[in-house]
Amino acid sequence: xxxxxxxxxxxxxxxxxxxxxxxxxxxxxxxxxxxxxxxxxxxxxxxxxxxxxxxxxxxxxxxxxxxxxxxxxxxxxxxxxxxxxxxxxxxxxxxxxxxxxxxxxxxxxxxxxxxxxxxxxxxxx
Amino acid sequence: xxxxxxxxxxxxxxxxxxxxxxxxxxxxxxxxxxxxxxxxxxxxxxxxxxxxxxxxxxxxxxxxxxxxxxxxxxxxxxxxxxxxxxxxxxxxxxxxxxxxxxxxxxxxxxxxxxxxxxxxxxxxxxxxxxxxxxxxxxxxxxxxxxxxxxxxxxxxxxxxxxxxxxxxxxxxxxxxxxxxxxxxxxxxxxxxxxxxxxxxxxxxxxxxxxxxxxxxxxxxxxxxxxxxxxxxxxxxxxxxxxxxxxxxxxxxxxxxxxxxxxxxxxxxxxxxxxxxxxxxxxxxxxxxxxxxxxxxxxxxxxxx
Numbered sequence: 001x002x003x004x005x006x007x008x009x010x011x012x013x014x015x016x017x018x019x020x021x022x023x024x025x026x027x028x029x030x031x032x033x034x035x036x037x038x039x040x041x042x043x044x045x046x047x048x049x050x051x052x053x054x055x056x057x058x059x060x061x062x063x064x065x066x067x068x069x070x071x072x073x074x075x076x077x078x079x080x081x082x083x084x085x086x087x088x089x090x091x092x093x094x095x096x097x098x099x100x101x102x103x104x105x106x107x108x109x110x111x112x113x114x115x116x117x118x119x120x121x122x123x124x125x
Numbered sequence: 126x127x128x129x130x131x132x133x134x135x136x137x138x139x140x141x142x143x144x145x146x147x148x149x150x151x152x153x154x155x156x157x158x159x160x161x162x163x164x165x166x167x168x169x170x171x172x173x174x175x176x177x178x179x180x181x182x183x184x185x186x187x188x189x190x191x192x193x194x195x196x197x198x199x200x201x202x203x204x205x206x207x208x209x210x211x212x213x214x215x216x217x218x219x220x221x222x223x224x225x226x227x228x229x230x231x232x233x234x235x236x237x238x239x240x241x242x243x244x245x246x247x248x249x250x251x252x253x254x255x256x257x258x259x260x261x262x263x264x265x266x267x268x269x270x271x272x273x274x275x276x277x278x279x280x281x282x283x284x285x286x287x288x289x290x291x292x293x294x295x296x297x298x299x300x301x302x303x304x305x306x307x308x309x310x311x312x313x314x315x316x317x318x319x320x321x322x323x324x325x326x327x328x329x330x331x332x333x334x335x336x337x338x339x340x341x342x343x344x345x346x347x348x349x350x351x352x353x354x355x356x357x358x359x360x361x362x363x364x365x366x367x368x369x370x371x372x373x374x375x376x377x378x379x380x381x382x383x384x385x386x387x388x389x390x391x392x393x394x395x396x397x398x399x400x401x402x403x404x405x406x407x408x409x410x411x412x413x414x415x416x417x418x419x420x421x422x423x424x425x426x427x428x429x
Contacts, residue, residue, distance in 0.1 A: 007322045010405035012346070044298045048323045049159055101403065 001030065001037055005046055013048055017056035019091070022065055025076055036066060036074045131156050131278050131310045132177060136186035139172055139334075146172040148334045149186070154312060154327075159304055161325030161342070162314040163413060168331040170314040171211055174282050177312075178208060190278070204232065207271035211282040211314075213263050215255050221266060222251035225273070232274035240273035247299065261292030268296065272303055279303070281313040285320060297324065318410035322346075330413060332420045342409070349412045350383045353403035354394055366393050371415025382407055382415035 003020045005013050024030040036042070039057060043050040057074050060066045068074045103113045132154035139147040147169045154160045162170050175181040176188045179195030179202060188195060195202040215224060221244070229235040244251070247265040258266065264284065271279060284300065285293040297320060304311060315321050321328060322342065329339035338345065356364065359376045368390040369381040383390050391401060407415075 005323075007319045007408045007410070010351075010407075012343070012406070013323065040302070044301050046323075047294060047297045047301065047320075049326060050301065050304060051326060052323075105402065 001042075003042070003046060005048060014052045014056040014059065017042075017046070017048075017053060018059045021056070021060055022091075025065060030076050032076050032078050034076045036076070038073060129155055131191060132312070133189045134173075134176070134186070135188075137173070137176060137183055137188060138185040139169075139176070139181065140184065145334045147176075147331075150331075150334075150336045151186075152329050152336060152339045154310060156310055158326040159311045159313070159324055161321035161328045162312060162331065163316065163318060163321050163328060163409075164314075164331035165316060165417070169334040170331055171282055172334075173331070174280060174312070174314065177280065178203065178206065204234070204274075205277045207274065207276035207279045209264075209267045209271045209281045209284055211286065213267045215263070215266065217254075217256040219255050220251065221249050221253050221255065224255060224266065224270070225251075228270045228273070234274045236273060236275055239275065240269065243269045243272060259292075261288055261295065264288060264292065264296055265299070268299060277309055279309060279311045279313075281311065283314055283316070285315065285317065293320075300324070318408070318413055322409040328409065330416060332417050335420070337416050337420055345412060346406060346409065348385050349407050349415075350387055351380065351405050351407035351411050352383050352390070352401050353378055353380045354399050355402045357398040364399075366390050366397070366399075371418035373418075378402070382411055 001021075001024065003017060005016045007013070009016060011019075021030070021036065030036075036057070037045070039050050039053045043053045046053070057066065057068070061068060061074070064077055066074050067077045099113065100110075103110070130153045132152075134150055134152050137147050137150045138145070150169075150173065162173065164170050172181065176183060177190055177195060179199040182196045190202050191205055193202050216227070219227065225240055225244070229237065229240070247262075247269060249262060249265060249269070253262075255263070255266065268281075268284070271281070281300065285296050288296065300311070300313070301324065303309070313321075313324070325342050327340065328342050328345060330337040352369070354364070354366070354369075356377050356379070360379070363372050364379055364381075365372075366381070368383050368386040370384055372379050372381045374380055387404075394401060
């Protein structure tokens with residue numbers, strides 16, 4: 001489980017940790033039932049306050065991505081679709097915001113942006 | 126004295142000759158937090174720490190640590206503190222093993238087994254002479270001596286300054302390990318803002334001896350906004366908008382850090398024909414630089 005956090009990201013560190021765990025789950029690098037690093041270990045590895053990691057894990061637990069089993073650790077939750085719709089939208093919206101900001105900066109119309117997205121999507125098929 | 130605070134400082138003022146090192150500083154360090162003390166070199170960080178250890182007496186104001194005055198009751202206060210000094214003074218001629226026995230004599234609660242575990246964890250050999258150690262190894266020996274009596278309050282003055290990135294990682298990770306271990310209170314000073322942002326729960330910022338702010342880190346980062354403002358024409362001088370601190374930039378686009386009143390700044394910007402083209406969460410460094418710049422300008426203003 002390799003995570004990277006930065007303080008120049010504009011995103012709180014606990015959210016960076018939570019988002020990266022979700023990506024690992026979504027991409028299949030963490031599978032159902034896999035154990036996450038203990039809070040202390042991950043905190044040491046990332047050089048962040050243990051409370052920050054604990055908060056990320058709490059967040060992930062409340063969203064159903066992981067479950068903590070008393071005494072044995074935190075595991076990727078069983079039988080839960082890794083990314084809920086809401087979560088997918090949230091991740092995509094962040095990307096879209098960046099795209100729209102860039103477009104506005106270059107005075108590119110929204111319709112043109114949408115056209116470009118369609119073109120790219122066709123190229124990727 | 127509240128039970129929940131390990132340190133309470135009220136109106137602390139300190140002058141060295143005519144230079145003000147600390148000016149009317151009031152702050153609390155709550156039990157169980159990792160408290161980051163930030164400021165440029167010469168901002169007053171070490172002077173503040175020396176007051177906590179009873180090495181300096183308050184000229185004005187009061188200092189209490191565990192409810193005691195460190196100048197009146199140094200033995201009871203120091204027995205509960207693990208301290209790593211910025212200069213890392215140690216008897217150079219001793220070997221590490223000797224230095225450990227020597228340090229043990231000062232602390233009734235010294236845990237020799239734990240000290241040996243730390244020594245192994247830090248990869249230090251008993252027979253090594255302190256004189257022959259690298260800066261990183263020296264820092265580890267200092268940290269070992271600060272930790273081995275399992276103090277309730279750990280005071281680290283610039284624990285990673287002058288260390289290369291690998292050793293700095295090492296020291297910080299050792300600090301994190303000890304936080305998690307026993308949930309003790311930690312005060313650490315640093316001018317490396319990235320490090321503080323990663324490790325601290327609460328942050329106090331000193332600038333030229335004054336306390337610029339003291340708050341939970343999340344609150345500081347949530348309440349400030351890093352803005353890029355685009356002006357219709359390049360401003361002739363550094364722009365000013367209410368709530369905007371520490372302007373930097375050139376031409377039409379300037380960035381500033383807004384403290385709280387984002388809507389007011391937005392309205393004022395609009396009436397000046399300007400607009401906010403980017404808005405994001407600042408890093409602690411962004412906030413610090415803006416606050417420091419604003420404080421300097423203000424001070425120059427009041428002196429001229």
